[in-house]
Amino acid sequence: MSGAExxxxxxxxxxCAVEAVEAFTIVLAIGTTRGWRAALxxxxxxxxxxxxxxxxxxxxxxxxxxxxLRVVVGGLLLTFGLQWLRKAILRAAGAKDKHDEATIFAAExxxxxxxxxxTGFDGYAFAxxxxxxxxxxxxxxxxxxxxxxxxxxxxxxAAAAALAVLVVLAAGLALRAPLARVPENGMKFAVGVxxxxxxxxxxxxxxxxxxxxxxxxLGPLVAVVLLAALAMVVDVRSRAVAA
Amino acid sequence: xxxVAAIWGFLVGDDWRLAxxxxxxxxxxxxxxxxxxxxxxxxxxxxxxxxxxx
Numbered sequence: 001m002s003g004a005e006x007x008x009x010x011x012x013x014x015x016c017a018v019e020a021v022e023a024f025t026i027v028l029a030i031g032t033t034r035g036w037r038a039a040l041x042x043x044x045x046x047x048x049x050x051x052x053x054x055x056x057x058x059x060x061x062x063x064x065x066x067x068x069l070r071v072v073v074g075g076l077l078l079t080f081g082l083q084w085l086r087k088a089i090l091r092a093a094g095a096k097d098k099h100d101e102a103t104i105f106a107a108e109x110x111x112x113x114x115x116x117x118x119t120g121f122d123g124y125a126f127a128x129x130x131x132x133x134x135x136x137x138x139x140x141x142x143x144x145x146x147x148x149x150x151x152x153x154x155x156x157x158a159a160a161a162a163l164a165v166l167v168v169l170a171a172g173l174a175l176r177a178p179l180a181r182v183p184e185n186g187m188k189f190a191v192g193v194x195x196x197x198x199x200x201x202x203x204x205x206x207x208x209x210x211x212x213x214x215x216x217x218l219g220p221l222v223a224v225v226l227l228a229a230l231a232m233v234v235d236v237r238s239r240a241v242a243a
Numbered sequence: 244x245x246x247v248a249a250i251w252g253f254l255v256g257d258d259w260r261l262a263x264x265x266x267x268x269x270x271x272x273x274x275x276x277x278x279x280x281x282x283x284x285x286x287x288x289x290x291x292x293x294x295x296x297x
Contacts (some may be wrong), residue, residue, distance in 0.1 A: 008244075020267040021257050032248075063248070071269060074269060075265050075266060075269055076254075077244060078268065078269070078285060079254065079255070079256070079261065079262045079265040080262040082264065082265060082285065082288065082292075083256035083257065083258070083261060084259065084287055085289060086257070086258065086289060086292055086293060089289075089293060090293070090296065091274075094294070127290035138253065140265050148267070185285065193248075196285065196289075199285075200268065200282050200285055201283045202282040203265070203268060203272070203281060204269065204272045204280070205275035206269070207269045207270070207272040207279040207281075208272070208273055208276055209265075209277055209280070209281070210278065211278045212278070217278075221282065224282060225286070228286045228289075228290075231288075232289065232290055232293055235290075235293070236293055
């Protein structure tokens with residue numbers, strides 16, 4: 001497996017695992033409060049919608065010429081990466097609340113309990129579960145598709161995504177509780193660094209630039225983005241202290 | 244309209260300037276034709292966005 005393939009697997013796995021943890025928390029809260037039938041139906045509907053999206057977008061992406069594909073993929077990954085990294089830096093610096101699955105679980109349960117009871121099929125449980133899975137899944141589907149299409153290995157990206165979902169599901173079902181001990185904030189920081197680095201790399205290549213050493217320059221690029229991000233954490237933290 | 248808003252929110256996120264910076268980083272790289280153009284543009288935009296927020 002090449003360095004780029006390892007990075008693909010790590011990026012997709014981490015991004016997918018983080019989003020799966022978040023979706024699992026909401027579905028668990030809805031299922032335990034409102035009942036599992038409608039909650040799982042919502043999950044099924046969202047997974048079907050995601051499958052249709054992937055089936056439609058996957059071939060369209062892979063059909064693009066390599067240069068265009070790298071510009072599109074680089075632009076999307078860089079946009080997503082900068083967003084992830086911005087939030088992760090703010091969380092790491094203490095300027096934004098950290099993602100806490102136990103708190104979110106309690107809030108979702110309270111909201112679900114306060115919602116009007118259903119007489120037949122629980123539309124509330126269906127809507128909340130499907131929305132959670134669809135929203136969390138859509139970004140991951142984009143990340144897996146763009147990484148996979150660019151490396152000409154959608155199968156490897158899909159396998160990494162599927163493995164992440166299975167690991168999260170297995171851990172969640174074993175614990176029967178929100179996965180509050182997963183280091184989500186650190187994982188999001190790592191995903192932000194990786195997406196930003198790959199976005200810069202592929203975007204620049206698609207724009208016609210040649211990196212010195214080709215894919216070998218990905219490692220130093222990741223290191224530069226990581227160091228810059230850590231410096232920004234220090235900067236945001238110091239300004240928060242001074243304020 | 245809600246669909247457009249959802250797509251905008253999904254692609255652009257909290258700070259539209261970061262999406263603009265991503266486009267600018269790739270665009271400037273295309274103009275100068277050099278790999279070193281994209282990293283500073285993207286990282287400077289992130290720094291600027293954080294400065295505006297923090």
